[in-house]
Structures are given as C-alpha cells and as structure tokens.
Amino acid sequence: MNGKATSNRTKLERGRGALGPALELVHTGRAPTRAVLTAELGVTRATAGAVAAELEALGLIRVDSRPAAAAGSQGRPSHRLSIDEAGPVVLAAQVHGDGFRAALVGLGGRTVATAPTCAPVAADPAQVLGEVVAAGAALLRRSGRRCVGAGLAVPSALAEPEGTALNPLHIAWPAGSPVRDVFAERVRDAGITGPAFTGNDVNLAALAEHRHGAGRGARHLLCVATGHRGVGGALVLDGRLHTGSSGLALEVGHLTVSPEGRPCHCGSRGCLDVETDPLAFLLSAGREPGPEVSLLQQSRELLRSEYDDPAVRRAGAELVDRLGQGLAGLVNILNPDRIILGGLHRELFAADPERLRAVVADRSLWGRSGGVPILGCALDHNSLVGAAELAWQPVLDDPLTALA
Amino acid sequence: MNGKATSNRTKLERGRGALGPALELVHTGRAPTRAVLTAELGVTRATAGAVAAELEALGLIRVDSRPAAAAGSQGRPSHRLSIDEAGPVVLAAQVHGDGFRAALVGLGGRTVATAPTCAPVAADPAQVLGEVVAAGAALLRRSGRRCVGAGLAVPSALAEPEGTALNPLHIAWPAGSPVRDVFAERVRDAGITGPAFTGNDVNLAALAEHRHGAGRGARHLLCVATGHRGVGGALVLDGRLHTGSSGLALEVGHLTVSPEGRPCHCGSRGCLDVETDPLAFLLSAGREPGPEVSLLQQSRELLRSEYDDPAVRRAGAELVDRLGQGLAGLVNILNPDRIILGGLHRELFAADPERLRAVVADRSLWGRSGGVPILGCALDHNSLVGAAELAWQPVLDDPLTALA
DNA sequence: GGCAGTTTGTTCTTGCGCGGCACAAACAGG
DNA sequence: CCTGTTTGTGCCGCGCAAGAACAAACTGCC
Numbered sequence: 001m002n003g004k005a006t007s008n009r010t011k012l013e014r015g016r017g018a019l020g021p022a023l024e025l026v027h028t029g030r031a032p033t034r035a036v037l038t039a040e041l042g043v044t045r046a047t048a049g050a051v052a053a054e055l056e057a058l059g060l061i062r063v064d065s066r067p068a069a070a071a072g073s074q075g076r077p078s079h080r081l082s083i084d085e086a087g088p089v090v091l092a093a094q095v096h097g098d099g100f101r102a103a104l105v106g107l108g109g110r111t112v113a114t115a116p117t118c119a120p121v122a123a124d125p126a127q128v129l130g131e132v133v134a135a136g137a138a139l140l141r142r143s144g145r146r147c148v149g150a151g152l153a154v155p156s157a158l159a160e161p162e163g164t165a166l167n168p169l170h171i172a173w174p175a176g177s178p179v180r181d182v183f184a185e186r187v188r189d190a191g192i193t194g195p196a197f198t199g200n201d202v203n204l205a206a207l208a209e210h211r212h213g214a215g216r217g218a219r220h221l222l223c224v225a226t227g228h229r230g231v232g233g234a235l236v237l238d239g240r241l242h243t244g245s246s247g248l249a250l251e252v253g254h255l256t257v258s259p260e261g262r263p264c265h266c267g268s269r270g271c272l273d274v275e276t277d278p279l280a281f282l283l284s285a286g287r288e289p290g291p292e293v294s295l296l297q298q299s300r301e302l303l304r305s306e307y308d309d310p311a312v313r314r315a316g317a318e319l320v321d322r323l324g325q326g327l328a329g330l331v332n333i334l335n336p337d338r339i340i341l342g343g344l345h346r347e348l349f350a351a352d353p354e355r356l357r358a359v360v361a362d363r364s365l366w367g368r369s370g371g372v373p374i375l376g377c378a379l380d381h382n383s384l385v386g387a388a389e390l391a392w393q394p395v396l397d398d399p400l401t402a403l404a
Numbered sequence: 405m406n407g408k409a410t411s412n413r414t415k416l417e418r419g420r421g422a423l424g425p426a427l428e429l430v431h432t433g434r435a436p437t438r439a440v441l442t443a444e445l446g447v448t449r450a451t452a453g454a455v456a457a458e459l460e461a462l463g464l465i466r467v468d469s470r471p472a473a474a475a476g477s478q479g480r481p482s483h484r485l486s487i488d489e490a491g492p493v494v495l496a497a498q499v500h501g502d503g504f505r506a507a508l509v510g511l512g513g514r515t516v517a518t519a520p521t522c523a524p525v526a527a528d529p530a531q532v533l534g535e536v537v538a539a540g541a542a543l544l545r546r547s548g549r550r551c552v553g554a555g556l557a558v559p560s561a562l563a564e565p566e567g568t569a570l571n572p573l574h575i576a577w578p579a580g581s582p583v584r585d586v587f588a589e590r591v592r593d594a595g596i597t598g599p600a601f602t603g604n605d606v607n608l609a610a611l612a613e614h615r616h617g618a619g620r621g622a623r624h625l626l627c628v629a630t631g632h633r634g635v636g637g638a639l640v641l642d643g644r645l646h647t648g649s650s651g652l653a654l655e656v657g658h659l660t661v662s663p664e665g666r667p668c669h670c671g672s673r674g675c676l677d678v679e680t681d682p683l684a685f686l687l688s689a690g691r692e693p694g695p696e697v698s699l700l701q702q703s704r705e706l707l708r709s710e711y712d713d714p715a716v717r718r719a720g721a722e723l724v725d726r727l728g729q730g731l732a733g734l735v736n737i738l739n740p741d742r743i744i745l746g747g748l749h750r751e752l753f754a755a756d757p758e759r760l761r762a763v764v765a766d767r768s769l770w771g772r773s774g775g776v777p778i779l780g781c782a783l784d785h786n787s788l789v790g791a792a793e794l795a796w797q798p799v800l801d802d803p804l805t806a807l808a
Numbered sequence: 809g810g811c812a813g814t815t816t817g818t819t820c821t822t823g824c825g826c827g828g829c830a831c832a833a834a835c836a837g838g
Numbered sequence: 839c840c841t842g843t844t845t846g847t848g849c850c851g852c853g854c855a856a857g858a859a860c861a862a863a864c865t866g867c868c
C-alpha cells in the first residue's frame with residue numbers, strides 16, 4: 001500500500017510538459033491506447049505511462065488495465081484509454097434566433113445533459129444569459145459533477161479582444177452588447193467554477209467539427225453555413241480558430257457571386273448573403289415566405305417534399321452555382337484542404353453533391369488538379385459542442401494549472 | 405585558463421532549448437541587448453547569458469562587453485547584442501521577368517554581396533538555375549564565408565509539397581517545372597553546403613517585410629503587389645507564411661472588383677488582375693504600352709512625370725478604387741492587422757494614401773471602427789531577402805542541429 | 809570624492825522532466 | 839511449453855533552467 005502510494009507520487013511528478021498534448025489526443029480520439037499515445041507523443045513508454053497515470057489521477061481519463069477486445073496484432077495488448085465518464089464537465093450555452101439552451105459537455109465532445117430549448121430570446125442580453133446560466137447551473141446540481149468552465153455561442157461577430165457583439169442576428173440584442181463580460185459575470189454569480197468564454201456560433205461549429213466531426217484530420221478547414229438570413233464562415237488553421245486580428249475574419253457574406261444579382265444592404269449587388277441564404281432559395285423557387293416557421297425550416301421542407309417541382313429544382317441549382325462561385329473565391333484565397341457546409345448549404349449540397357463540387361473545381365484556379373473535398377457537417381449541436389471546446393481549452397493546454 | 409575553459413563548457417551546455425527563439429529575437433532586431441533578451445525570452449539572466457554565450461561561440465552573434473553608447477537609464481548598462489559580421493551566410497537567388505540574380509545574405513536580413521542581374525532568362529529552368537547558383541558560388545568563394553543554405557524566389561505559384569512551378573509569369577519556363585528539386589540539385593552539385601529551399605516571390609517578399617521591413621510586429625500581415633501583369637498576394641500569420649494546404653493560397657488576382665470591367669482570361673469580368681495591374685493603368689490613362697521597357701517601368705514613369713495630366717490622375721484614382729475594393733474583400737475574409745503594398749500598388753498608394761484608406765474602410769465591414777493600417781513595402785530586394793529567410797529558418801529553429 | 813540606489817552579469821546549487829536501460833508481463837503461434 | 843513480439847514498470851542519470859547570493863557597472867545626490 002505504502003509502496004504503491006510512493007510509486008504513484010513518483011509518477012505524478014513526471015510528464016508534466018506532455019500532459020496537455022496527451023489529453024488532447026485522447027480528447028480528439030486520436031489515442032485509443034497507451035501504445036498509440038506513446039507513438040503520437042513521440043516519447044518513451046515510461047513517459048507516456050506516467051502521463052496517462054497522472055491524467056487518470058486527475059480524474060480526466062481512464063486507463064483500462066484489461067483491454068476489452070484483443071487487438072488483432074500479436075504482442076502484449078495495450079491498455080485502452082478513454083474519457084472518464086465521471087470526470088468534470090463544462091457548461092455549454094447557445095443563443096440563437098429560435099431560442100436559447102444550456103448543456104453539460106464532457107471531454108471528447110460528449111453531451112452529458114441538455115436542458116430544453118427556451119424561447120423566445122428577450123431583448124436584454126443580461127436577462128437571457130442569466131436564464132441560460134441558471135438552466136445550466138440546475139443541470140450541474142442534478143448531475144453532481146465538477147464544472148471546470150463555461151462556453152457560450154452567440155449568432156454574432158464578436159469584436160476582439162473586447163468580446164462585444166457587433167451584429168446580433170435574429171435576436172433583438174443591441175449591437176455592441178458586451179456579451180462576453182455579461183456571460184462571465186452571470187457564470188460567476190451563479191457560483192459556477194472555472195473561466196467563461198464566448199464565441200461566434202459558426203466559428204464554434206467549425207471548431208467542433210474539426211475536433212469531433214467531419215473536419216477531423218484536416219489541416220486547414222473552411223466552414224460555410226447559412227441559418228436564417230445571411231451566410232457565416234469560419235476557418236480552423238492547424239487546429240486553431242482563425243478569428244483575425246480583431247475577430248472579424250471570415251465575414252464571407254459580401255463576396256460577389258452574381259454581378260447582376262439582388263441588391264444587398266451593403267450597397268453592392270449579388271452578395272453571397274442575399275444570393276444563397278434561405279430567403280433567396282424561397283424567392284428563387286417562387287414561394288412566398290410565410291411568417292409561421294423559420295425560413296430555414298420552410299426551405300428544408302421545400303427541398304424535402306417538393307424537389308420534384310422543376311422550379312424548386314432550378315432554384316436549388318441556381319443557389320448551388322452561386323455558392324460554388326463563393327466557395328471558389330474562398331478556395332483561391334485560403335486554399336483549405338477541406339470544406340464543411342452547414343445549415344441550408346448542407347442540404348443543398350446533399351441534394352446534388354456533384355454539381356457543387358464541379359462548380360468549385362471549375363471556378364477555382366487549378367481546381368482540376370484534385371479539387372477540395374466538400375462535406376456536410378456531421379455533428380448535432382455543433383455550436384454547443386464548440387462552445388464547450390472553448391471552455392475545455394485551458395484544460396487541454398495545461399491540465400494541472402486548469403484543475404488546480 | 406583551464407578554469408575559464410571549464411566555465412565555457414558549462415555555459416555551452418546550457419540553454420539549448422531557448423537557443424532558437426533567442427537567435428530569432430536578435431535576427432529580427434527585437435533583442436538589442438542581453439537585458440532585453442532576458443525579458444523577451446522570459447527566462448532568468450543566467451539562462452539568457454548562457455544562451456547568448458553559446459550563440460556567440462557558434463559564430464552567429466557578437467556580445468559586446470563594453471556598451472558603445474550609454475543608455476539613458478540608470479543602473480549597469482547591458483551588453484549589446486549584434487549579428488556577427490563574419491558569421492555564416494546563405495545564398496539567395498531570384499528569378500523574374502527581367503532577369504535573375506544571386507546574393508549572399510547574413511543574419512538580420514543584411515545583404516553581404518550581390519551579383520549583377522543577368523538577363524534574359526532562358527527557357528530551360530535547369531540552365532538558368534545552374535547559372536544563378538554558379539554566380540552565387542562565385543560570390544561565396546570570394547567572400548570566404550561559411551554557407552549554411554540556399555533560397556530561391558520564383559515568380560510562380562508553387563505546388564506543395566512537390567515544389568513545381570504552376571504558372572511561371574513573364575519567364576518562358578514550362579508550367580509544372582520541378583524548380584524546387586532542380587534548384588536543390590544545382591546547389592548540391594555546386595558544392596554548396598546546407599539545404600535548399602524555393603518559394604514564391606510575393607510570399608517571400610511578405611516574409612522579409614514581416615521580419616525586417618514594414619511588417620515588423622504585425623500578427624496577421626497581408627501583402628498585395630503587382631509587378632508586370634497580374635496581382636500577387638501573401639499572408640503571414642503569427643510569423644509563419646500561410647501558403648495553404650497545397651501552396652495555392654492568396655491567389656487574389658481573380659477577386660471581382662468591377663462587375664462591368666474588362667474581360668479576364670479566367671472567364672469572368674473585372675478581376676483584380678486585369679483591373680489594377682500596370683497594363684490596366686496604362687490603358688486607363690489612354691497610353692499605348694510600348695515594347696521597349698517593362699510595363700511597370702512605363703507605369704512608374706507615367707505616374708512620376710505626368711501626374712499633372714488629368715487623364716493620368718483619373719486613371720490612378722480608378723485603379724486605387726478597384727484595388728481598395730479588392731483589399732476590402734480580403735479584409736472581410738482575413739481581417740489582417742496590417743496591409744503592405746508592393747510594385748505599382750505601392751506607388752499608386754503613395755500618390756494618394758488617403759483615397760485608398762478611405763475606400764478600404766468604406767467597403768469593409770465595420771471598417772469605420774479603426775481601419776486597417778496600409779503601408780508601402782520598405783525593403784529593397786525583399787524577395788531576395790525573403791528567399792534568404794527560407795534558408796535561415798532551420799538555423800533559427802535549431803541552431804545547434806543546423807550548424808552541426 | 810564618497811555613498812546609496814539601481815540594474816545587470818556571474819557563479820553555484822537545486823530541482824525536475826524525460827531519455828535510456830533492464831526486466832517483467834501479456835499475448836500469438838508453432 | 840517455448841519462442842518471438844509488443845507493452846508496462848522501476849531505476850538511473852543527464853541536461854536544462856530556476857533561484858539565490860554575490861560582484862560589477864553605472865546614475866544621482868550630498
């Protein structure tokens with residue numbers, strides 16, 4: 001007993017520097033066993049063992065002594081690594097046009113508990129954020145698990161480093177609301193431990209897809225999505241979100257994709273925003289948008305149930321062509337190695353994948369030689385999971401300090 | 405004597421990990437003294453001293469024991485750090501439409517020796533690169549200094565990771581020429597020690613400006629330049645060139661900047677390429693481009709000597725407006741914290757800086773709140789210096805290994 | 809000129825993270 | 839049951855850097 005404790009002490013004091021990278025490997029599913037961890041970290045088995053033991057001692061991961069399923073290869077089977085199901089969680093929150101919601105998310109991007117969506121969103125950010133944090137705090141109390149931080153996804157560009165919402169979309173918040181500070185304050189007031197972070201929803205969706213979804217393994221990942229009105233973009237470079245020097249990067253909505261197109265409030269014509277969002281789809285298909293459900297839902301319904309209608313089909317093809325034009329422009333500038341589409345763009349793409357791929361390849365320089373892989377997003381609630389990623393980041397960077 | 409040698413040994417074996425960062429600080433002029441180095445590295449004085457001593461022992465920098473000029477502050481003056489003037493150099497080479505040339509470049513971006521420009525550029529890359537390497541080798545022999553690598557700047561996008569020239573501009577090389585391999589081979593054959601690198605000239609100019617020129621201190625630096633025909637772009641993110649996943653990033657020439665504009669070979673109209681290059685300027689000013697000197701020289705001459713002519717002035721303003729439109733589009737996507745212009749764009753900007761600044765601020769989202777600083781490039785031969793940076797990079801990353 | 813105060817350089821000790829090695833453990837196959 | 843292979847563990851030592859104590863070089867004041 002005593003000897004075991006002593007050896008544990010020894011282990012605990014080793015491998016501090018590699019702790020973060022090791023946890024990130026387990027977190028993103030790239031280190032299923034200790035042997036793989038050893039190889040991925042490029043360290044000795046002794047160091048990897050010490051690191052894994054310390055992460056286990058911190059309650060973050062589990063090291064199975066007996067490998068459940070024997071690996072097909074010969075030699076001694078390696079210990080299986082997994083996220084500790086009883087480990088800490090983070091509070092993830094999202095505000096969007098249809099309401100707001102809170103969830104608890106563990107390591108590995110696993111949603112542990114979700115509160116029902118609340119609607120509508122009041123005009124006062126402080127009130128809404130207070131309610132969503134309260135919902136999260138209730139989930140936390142019920143779960144009895146430790147909380148190490150909180151993340152919030154908002155449908156607005158955020159000025160960096162202030163964290164004020166520049167253009168809240170589909171919610172009646174005033175532009176310039178200090179959402180980052182307000183959220184942090186509400187989190188603190190609710191007695192939730194750990195730091196609080198706020199990010200743009202499309203950026204966070206991209207981050208989540210990169211770590212746990214359709215973007216895994218991509219070096220330069222471009223995400224483009226349209227929800228209700230307008231188009232959002234995000235870029236993950238070498239595993240890190242690129243938000244630009246003041247948080248305004250990837251404002252892709254005003255790329256010109258149709259010189260003769262619809263007028264846009266920006267003063268130009270044929271912007272991606274007004275040519276490829278759900279409203280543009282409905283108008284192109286000759287439908288009158290109704291007020292009862294969201295434009296996105298109406299568009300989805302149209303695409304699903306009336307795709308036989310030539311007008312709908314033609315409208316879809318038109319939007320795909322415009323979207324392809326915009327993506328090609330982005331490809332020429334950013335040269336990503338993968339593109340992920342969200343919202344209506346994902347559905348349009350799914351309806352005719354080859355058309356979009358062809359347009360992008362045709363309009364981008366040297367697109368013929370290869371072509372960028374295009375995929376639909378693969379995660380449910382990816383903005384929520386992305387918000388959780390923000391909160392997990394300090395733990396991934398330095399577990400010892402973050403959990404101290 | 406013996407004691408001194410022993411203490412030197414001790415110093416030499418310390419501070420290995422911080423060696424690269426320290427050299428980079430001196431290289432980029434951010435560590436003029438040992439005290440500043442200590443602060444920038446965030447280490448103790450002892451460690452910084454050991455690092456500086458080892459870099460001096462490697463022949464890379466010099467540590468002046470007596471500070472030349474007393475600093476205005478009180479306390480003991482710190483030892484001055486400088487690049488060792490007798491230290492190693494790298495071979496830098498550049499090929500462009502008007503010829504090719506070789507130079508020797510030391511640390512700190514200082515050009516040590518330059519061979520005269522040779523013209524014209526033959527159609528065979530192997531021949532041209534053989535000649536330019538031979539010119540560099542001659543410089544090396546004459547200088548008697550140690551060479552630790554070679555870098556080449558070419559006017560073409562390079563496919564990564566192959567290093568083949570995709571679209572050689574203004575030189576009669578076949579598309580797809582394996583310039584990186586050919587250059588490396590010629591360098592090896594000439595008996596030049598150290599690895600050989602090849603990059604796009606605009607990218608390398610951006611890198612040089614970031615480290616030694618108008619881009620110093622910028623986090624996200626965007627460079628746009630026009631030489632003879634077409635427009636090139638480059639992006640430095642957190643000190644590293646962003647070339648995209650296959651080397652094709654920042655192909656900015658086909659951004660639409662004038663929907664009703666001139667037709668472009670890409671099939672579209674009003675591309676940045678055909679609207680803002682020297683040919684566009686001459687045509688807009690109503691001048692017939694002559695064959696005797698380059699389009700860039702004709703444009704510069706026109707701008708310098710006939711700026712009183714209303715037609716020239718109007719043409720300049722038109723180009724600035726188009727360029728501003730393109731830059732605004734890039735700002736919306738990349739959100740850089742500084743923009744540097746090269747070639748004719750620099751001259752047009754210098755002729756009326758406020759006009760371009762106003763257009764960019766007006767056309768970019770939230771441009772009013774701040775506005776991106778725009779500057780002309782500040783370095784002579786920035787592509788050449790950038791090519792040298794490529795060759796220095798291994799030394800900056802790990803001096804001990806690179807010089808072994 | 810002398811003295812206090814400040815900043816920097818140097819030496820020595822200490823700690824600790826990790827590589828390397830030897831050995832034990834767990835599997836497959838003959 | 840033995841061999842070969844792969845993985846986990848305990849132990850040693852090395853290299854890197856922090857910290858403390860001291861020396862050195864300069865400013866400003868008396």
